[in-house]
Amino acid sequence: MATLNVNGEPFSIDVDGATPLLWVLREQLGLTGTKYSCGIGLCGACTVHIDGRAARSCVVPVSSLGTAQKVVTIEGLSPDGSHPLQRAWTELDVPQCGYCQPGMIMAAAALLETNPNPSDADIDAGLTNICRCGTFNRVRRGIHLAVQQKRSRGTS
Amino acid sequence: MTTRRVAISRRDFLIGTAAAGAGLSLGLYLPFGPRTALAAAGTPEVNAWVVIEPDDTVIIRIARSEMGQGTLTGLAQLVAEELECDWTKVKTVYPTPGQSLARNRVWGSFSTGGSRGIRGSHQYVREGGALARVLLVEAAAEAWGVPIEECTAADSVIMHRPTGRTTRYGEVAAAAAQLVPPLQVELKDPQDWRLAGKPLKRLDTAEKLTGQQVFGADVQLPGMLNAAIKACPVFGGALAAFDADAVRELPGVRSVVRVGEDAVAVVADTWWQAKTALDKLPVTWDEGPNVGVSSASIAQWLADGLTADDAFVGNQSGDAKAALQGAAKTVEAVYAYPYQNHATMEPMNATARWTAERCEVWCPTQNGEAALQTAAEAAGLPAAQCEVYKIHLGGGFGRRGAFHDFVRQAVAIARQMPGTPVKLLWTREEDMLHGAYHPTTQARLVGGLDDTGELVGLRMRISGQSILASVRPAALKNGADMLVFQGLLPSGDHAISYSIPNLLIDHAMRNPPVPPGFWRGVNVNQNAIYMECFIDELAHAAGRDPLAFRRGLMSDHPRSLAVLNAVAEKVGWGTPAADGVHRGLAVCNAFASYVAACAEVSVDDRGRLKIHRIVAATDPGYAVNPQQIEAQVEGSFVFGLSALLYGECTVRGGRVEQENFDTYPSMLIGEMPKVETIVMPSGGFWGGVGEPTIAVAAPAVLNAIFAATGKRVRRFPLKNNDLRAA
Structure with a gap:
């Protein structure tokens, strides 16, 4: 039995504690926005937030979590797809196939939480998600655009 | 807040919908991205390409x-352009391969590869849109009792010009669906596109962006079970035995099944x-005959092919042998390209449900018709x-076009659990x-220069693997795989970019037991490295500027020259780059488009490469969506x-x-x-955009690395090379 807090809602789940968070999200909670790709914590497709920090959910056993840890998935990033990154991504048509994008957006969102105006070097160091389609340059522009738009809205 | 208990391990629901109505196939209800199926009953289609709802939804x-x-959007743009519809009302839907089969392939090919999505279907999809428009206008004209010639359509509104009377597409679509389409229709001049x-x-x-896209x-289907699979890791091996009893009691396990011969x-x-x-x-494997195969054994076999007598000719003009013998100076190099x-x-994945009467498969595929064929066989x-x-x-x-091994396996499993x-x-x-790997080849190139530094002859021998011999043997021509020569052919979609007076390019076919496949860019990936890096080698041997040397061979290739000139101008070729930064060029014709690139790189004293900037040019003939071309x-x-x-x-022990x-690893941001x-x-032709630029990426960077270090890298990938300056 595992207990989780996901997207603000507590869950009690009948599952082997060794099961990675990724698979509980996908198979028990039906939150399939978080993707499986490598299973060894490398590619970042499974990135979620645990207490606001980016985590690779494919290597986090659910037994290591409880309702005290707040898990946020792509489905819970914003109620209506209006997170500044989601808006910037829309404006720049960032995704191609889109499979890595939930993880990419969650990683970028966590980066912005700790560093509200990241430089290109900060983005390079902070974003280690794999995208095989090759959206990197639009991802970079998207992060800068989100920062810019957030600031201009904040000052207006 | 109350805690939700999720006690069952499988939740019986359909993603995003509760509409599991009775009597109709499940697939009709799944609201996947581009909707997977047509409404079983509902608004009649105007024609095969277009349905217009009463609320004007297109x-x-x-x-x-x-x-x-981006093909989905690009093709929709082409249909909508001729349809003259309101773009904000456009939605897309995938017809199913089964519907296509039942309708005599009314939608043409489903195959999505070879950068063919738009260039292979622009004509008939535009005609589909135009014919639908004609029917809609005709329906309005009939309703009004006026001549069709007096009516025009724009943004989903039809107007009778003399009276200014208007109607919407949604109001006449049902009537239009009853009309007989004309046999021919005129398409717009692309200059008039909106x-x-x-x-x-x-x-x-x-x-x-929200996690709602279903891949x-x-x-998820009601009552669905999940399968994980292992096939014999050694190519050509088989499944010998497995001990199902050892895992049968583990949590959740329903069944342990053999899948075909090898899994x-x-x-x-x-x-x-x-x-x-x-x-x-x-699990015990029967590893079969290939356990002795290794990268080293494959490389040796291919190296033997570089000088073998038997070879298929891909491009020949003049007398390369004589020209090289008479040359003032010859340059020789051997390149090798790995499996990827x-x-x-x-x-890879697929979901299948099998009964004795019917088999349904839900899968990501680049070719729905091929997936259907595989499903039916399995x-x-x-x-x-x-x-x-x-x-x-x-x-x-x-990976998901010519190969549907994952569909075959999914059906084979489902067949052992009828109805589930x-x-x-x-x-x-x-x-x-278990990939369908980018094939491995090697190339030996010999070039001859006269005493003024002009190229008088070029000989290229490719040795290695044919994709067609493995995947589509019927496409071989008298045993030859002409696809091996992509980017090097005398003419066509993959023509060589240069006129070389005495030329011989041939292929010694060597097919190791590692399954090859079409890998984005296919054979231009390595061929452009061979040709573009070697042209660079020749330019340096001739003491000529690599751009000027190329231009001298391109007077009969104006479109290639134009893209090359465009990147040279934009990058500032001939002017100094930033301190420590060096440039390299490449040009190629691939998938009917013309592409060129110039890379700016630096290599530090520890041999670390930094790629700073790349300028790339593409002439695809017509650009259906320029910002998506930039993305590609x-x-x-x-x-x-x-x-x-x-x-x-790399291969060891046959795996x-x-x-x-x-x-x-894959590149990071x-x-x-x-x-x-x-x-x-x-203008005047339709080229692809998804693949061509891949061809110039590597050689442009490699030529820049040479400019920076004096080192020619001829074996790949770069991680295996020491880039410290020679």
């Missing part, structure tokens, strides 16, 4: 698959349970009793070990440079050694150069 049917390359040719936003972005791996699968309530049990399953995996982010049923629902692809790159839907999902490790060009550098920097599958991204894209459509 549903455009798209047969090719969307896998990130939707096509414009940088419109993609139609499929919103759901990809094949995300499919075993565990079926469980959840995929994680299936995978966990499979990891514990004792597509490594789509979404591993199901032991006529194709008419099978159906494939195309689900969004988490990357394709050629089973989703088969490969692990990354399975995906890496940028993405092509990620794909091409990942291959150059890291891409290598691939790399099983995940730890040993098969920190390695990505700035890319400046020039889209320069010259």
Whole structure:
């Protein structure tokens, strides 16, 4: 039995504690926005937030979590797809196939939480998600655009 | 707040919908990205391509698959352009392969590869849109009792010009559906396009940002079980035995089944349970005849082919042998290109439900018709009793087009559990070990210069693997695989960019037992490295500027010259680059487009490469969506440079050694150069955009590395090379 807090809602789940968070999200909670790709914590497709920090959910056993840890998935990033990154991504048509994008957006969102105006070097160091389609340059522009738009809205 | 208890391990629901109505096939209800199926009953179609709802919603049917390359939006733009509809009302839907079969392939080919999505279907999809428009206008004219010639259509509104009277498409669509279409229709001059040719936003972005987009791996069906699979890791091997009893009692396990000759699968309530049990399953393989095959043995066999007598000629003019013998100076080099995996982010998967009467498959595929054929074969049923629902692809790159091994396996598993839907999902490790690999080749090049430094002859011998011999042997021409010569042919979509007076390019076919496949860019990937790096070698041997040397060979190749000149001008070729930064050029014709690139790189004293900037030009003839072409060009550098920097599958004991991204890395954002894209459509032809630029990515960087270090890298990937200056 595992207990989780996901997207603000507590869950009690009948599952082997060794099961990675990724698979509980996908198979028990039906939150399939978080993707499986490598299973060894490398590619970042499974990135979620645990207490606001980016985590690779494919290597986090659910037994290591409880309702005290707040898990946020792509489905819970914003109620209506209006997170500044989601808006910037829309404006720049960032995704191609889109499979890595939930993880990419969650990683970028966590980066912005700790560093509200990241430089290109900060983005390079902070974003280690794999995208095989090759959206990197639009991802970079998207992060800068989100920062810019957030600031201009904040000052207006 | 109350705690929700989730006690069952499988939740019986359909993603995003509760509408599981009775009596109709499940697939009709799944609201996947581009909707997978047509309404069973509902608004009649205007024609095969267009349905218009009473509320003016325009549903455009798209047969090719969307896998990130933007074809879905581009094709919709072409239909909408001729339809003269309101773009804000456009939605898209995938017709199913079964519907296509039943309607005599009314939507043409479903195959989505070879950068063919738009260039292979622009004519008939535009005609589809134009014919629908004619019917809508005719229906309005009939209703008004006026001559059709007096009516015009724009933005889904039909106007009778003399009276100014108007009606909407949604109001006349039902009547239009009853009319007989004309046999011919005139298409717009692309110069008059208003939707096509414009940088419109993609139609499929919103759901990809919120986790709502359903990919094949995300499919959920009522009562569905999950399967994990292992096939014999040694190519050509078989499954000898497995001990199902050892895992049968593990949580969630429902079944352990043999899959074909070479694989075993565990079926469980959840995929994680299936995978966990499979990891514990004792399996014995019959490793077969290829256990002695290694990268070294393959390389030696290919090296022998570089000087072998038997070879298929791909391009020949003049007398290369005599020209080289008479040359004042000759240059010789041998290059080698490794196996690579597509490594789509979404591993292979398919969901199947089989009964004695019907087989249905939900899968990400680049070719729905091929998936249907595979499903029917595996199901032991006529194709008419099978159906494939195309689900969004988490990357394709050629892996999911010609090969539907994952469909065959999913059906084979489902067939052992009649009536139960089973989703088969490969692990990354399975995906890496059972690829359809970018083939391996080597090339020996000899070039001859006269005493003024002019190129008088060139000889290129390619030795190595044919994709067609393995995948489509019927496409061989008297045993020759002409696809091996992509980018080097005398004419056509993959013509050589140069006029060389005495030329011989041939191929010694050597087919190791590692299954090859079409890998985004296919054979131009290595051929452009061979040709473009060697042309650079010749230019330096001749003491000539690499741009000037190329230009001297390109007077009969104006479009190639134009893209090359465009990048040279924009990058500032001939003017100094930033301190420590060096430039390299490459040009290629691929998939009917003309592309060129100039890379700016630096290599530090520890041999560390930094790719700073790439200027790239593309002439695709017509540019249907310029901002998506830019996205494809940028993405092509990620794909091409990942291959150059890291891409290598080595073989040992008859199997691939790399099983995940730890040993098969892909480029990250920190390695990505700035890319400046020039889209320069010259009109009069239709070229592809998803692949061509990959061809110039690697050679432009390699030529820049030579400029920086004096080192010629001829074996790949770069990670195996010491780049410290020579």
